[in-house]
Amino acid sequence: MLIAASNMEAIVRLKEQLGSAFEMKYLGATKRILGMGISRDRPNRKFFLSQKEFAGKVIRHFGMEKAKIVSTPLATHFKLLATLSPKSEHEKKYMKNVPYSSAIGSLMYLMVCTRSDIAQVVSVVSRYLACPGRGHWEAVK
Numbered sequence: 001m002l003i004a005a006s007n008m009e010a011i012v013r014l015k016e017q018l019g020s021a022f023e024m025k026y027l028g029a030t031k032r033i034l035g036m037g038i039s040r041d042r043p044n045r046k047f048f049l050s051q052k053e054f055a056g057k058v059i060r061h062f063g064m065e066k067a068k069i070v071s072t073p074l075a076t077h078f079k080l081l082a083t084l085s086p087k088s089e090h091e092k093k094y095m096k097n098v099p100y101s102s103a104i105g106s107l108m109y110l111m112v113c114t115r116s117d118i119a120q121v122v123s124v125v126s127r128y129l130a131c132p133g134r135g136h137w138e139a140v141k
Contacts, residue, residue, distance in 0.1 A: 058106045074121040084135035100132040
């Protein structure tokens with residue numbers, strides 16, 4: 001269980017109450033929760049969540065280690081339309097082997113937890129989950 005409050009006395013009181021009803025063990029300050037790293041700036045009373053490790057796993061899982069880094073999540077040269085959906089059997093067969101929905105799910109998890117800056121691009125590329133084409137996949141990558 002993770003307990004957070006602005007008042008340390010409230011935390012101590014809650015721990016005592018819970019400790020009287022349940023067997024508990026104090027494990028110290030939390031460094032990770034749900035795969036997210038937690039760091040603190042105690043003098044300024046701030047804490048930060050990071051999904052650096054998860055993002056790294058996603059990059060490795062989709063073979064994007066050598067991908068070009070961009071400063072804008074959805075570059076202006078990407079014009080995503082439904083017309084990019086596969087038309088030929090060859091394109092459909094290719095896209096069946098592309099983990100498009102899995103990549104979108106990973107991006108959504110990052111977006112919801114720590115990366116709200118990618119919300120717009122995730123919204124755009126998720127519109128094509130039913131029938132993504134190569135152009136859509138390039139935008140996801």
